[in-house]
Amino acid sequence: NAGVTQTPKFQVLKTGQSMTLQCAQDMNHEYMSWYRQDPGMGLRLIHYSVGAGITDQGEVPNGYNVSRSTTEDFPLRLLSAAPSQTSVYFCASRMDNSYEQYFGPGTRLTVT
Amino acid sequence: DQQVKQNSPSLSVQEGRISILNCDYTNSMFDYFLWYKKYPAEGPTFLISISSIKDKNEDGRFTVFLNKSAKHLSLHIVPSQPGDSAVYFCAASASGGSNYKLTFGKGTLLTVNP
Numbered sequence: 001n002a003g004v005t006q007t008p009k010f011q012v013l014k015t016g017q018s019m020t021l022q023c024a025q026d027m028n029h030e031y032m033s034w035y036r037q038d039p040g041m042g043l044r045l046i047h048y049s050v051g052a053g054i055t056d057q058g059e060v061p062n063g064y065n066v067s068r069s070t071t072e073d074f075p076l077r078l079l080s081a082a083p084s085q086t087s088v089y090f091c092a093s094r095m096d097n098s099y100e101q102y103f104g105p106g107t108r109l110t111v112t
Numbered sequence: 113d114q115q116v117k118q119n120s121p122s123l124s125v126q127e128g129r130i131s132i133l134n135c136d137y138t139n140s141m142f143d144y145f146l147w148y149k150k151y152p153a154e155g156p157t158f159l160i161s162i163s164s165i166k167d168k169n170e171d172g173r174f175t176v177f178l179n180k181s182a183k184h185l186s187l188h189i190v191p192s193q194p195g196d197s198a199v200y201f202c203a204a205s206a207s208g209g210s211n212y213k214l215t216f217g218k219g220t221l222l223t224v225n226p
Contacts, residue, residue: 004155031212033213035216040121040218041218042116042118042201042216042217042218042219043156043201043203043214043216044216045213045214048213058213090155090156092155094212097212098212099144099146099161099205099212099214100146100158100161101158101214102158103148103155103156103157104155105153105154105155106153106154106155
């Protein structure tokens with residue numbers, strides 16, 4: 001049972017490039033979410049999904065797209081990277097009707 | 113508008129002593145609270161939680177206290193160990209249609225000195 005996995009661990013992008021951060025979980029959790037962590041800012045919710053085919057915006061959604069075609073996978077897409085998107089990104093999942101979220105190890109993204 | 117506040121960015125304690133981490137919230141709809149622990153280069157891991165129907169929850173060396181009237185909760189670690197050195201995030205959620213979304217504080221870096 002791998003839990004929540006994220007790839008890549010590190011990524012450097014140039015301004016304007018696009019990329020997809022991958023997230024997968026093997027716990028059959030319906031709820032998945034993406035957070036970003038910035039120094040002194042805590043964890044802020046970007047997008048979340050309550051099940052396959054259903055996504056919604058969180059606190060800081062601008063510049064990011066998500067889709068949920070399967071229960072297991074929840075990729076986060078940066079369409080045109082900006083330096084303001086330099087951050088550490090965490091994917092999380094939880095069981096339905098539970099508050100406790102399980103986090104992946106994170107992706108450290110630098111946009112130059 | 114920061115709804116969950118951890119006003120101490122850092123805390124340093126001696127091994128064996130008590131660590132007290134504090135958290136304040138402003139949203140009166142919050143009714144479930146969690147503490148997460150985060151080591152460098154790892155994702156946060158769940159530590160302990162408390163529902164608003166309780167004022168205390170204990171799990172081994174970790175106890176969370178909730179003061180609803182003051183909108184304040186605290187995490188007590190007794191005795192503190194060097195392995196407890198990490199960033200601790202307080203999180204809160206409002207049930208009832210909110211999809212159990214968590215609002216996090218900025219975190220407190222705890223350093224336990226041997």
